[in-house]
Amino acid sequence: MAYVVTESCIKCKYMDCVEVCPVDCFYAGENMLVIHPDECIDCGVCEPECPAEAIVPDSDAKADAWIDQNRELAALWPNITRKGTPPEDADAWKDRPGKAASLSREPGTP
Numbered sequence: 001m002a003y004v005v006t007e008s009c010i011k012c013k014y015m016d017c018v019e020v021c022p023v024d025c026f027y028a029g030e031n032m033l034v035i036h037p038d039e040c041i042d043c044g045v046c047e048p049e050c051p052a053e054a055i056v057p058d059s060d061a062k063a064d065a066w067i068d069q070n071r072e073l074a075a076l077w078p079n080i081t082r083k084g085t086p087p088e089d090a091d092a093w094k095d096r097p098g099k100a101a102s103l104s105r106e107p108g109t110p
């Protein structure tokens with residue numbers, strides 16, 4: 001079991017989640033974060049911290065399309081342990097549907 005970051009995180013990246021994770025298992029892309037499934041201890045602390053409601057357990061149907069992406073991208077992106085500055089337009093993107101096509105696979109700055 002692990003928690004999974006889903007589409008709602010794209011272009012939001014508020015990063016409240018990384019401050020609470022006890023095992024520092026978040027990884028940063030250019031416009032999204034992901035969770036390394038082998039490092040996540042399934043504590044659930046991050047889920048209510050995310051203002052975009054982007055984090056779900058892998059048993060949730062919303063996770064299905066994102067489980068493989070979290071594993072794959074966590075191996076490519078740098079670890080992030082401290083909250084940075086969210087994008088200026090994060091609020092405008094927060095609740096927009098259909099953001100999957102906007103996902104950047106480029107690594108972010110932790």
Ligand code: SF4
Nearest residue numbers: 009013014015017050
């Ligand atoms: S708090 Fe939510 S939207 Fe922000 S970076 Fe974490 S998972 Fe993404």
Ligand code: SF4
Nearest residue numbers: 021040041043044046
């Ligand atoms: S469930 Fe716990 S261990 Fe997993 S990413 Fe969230 S805070 Fe970290």
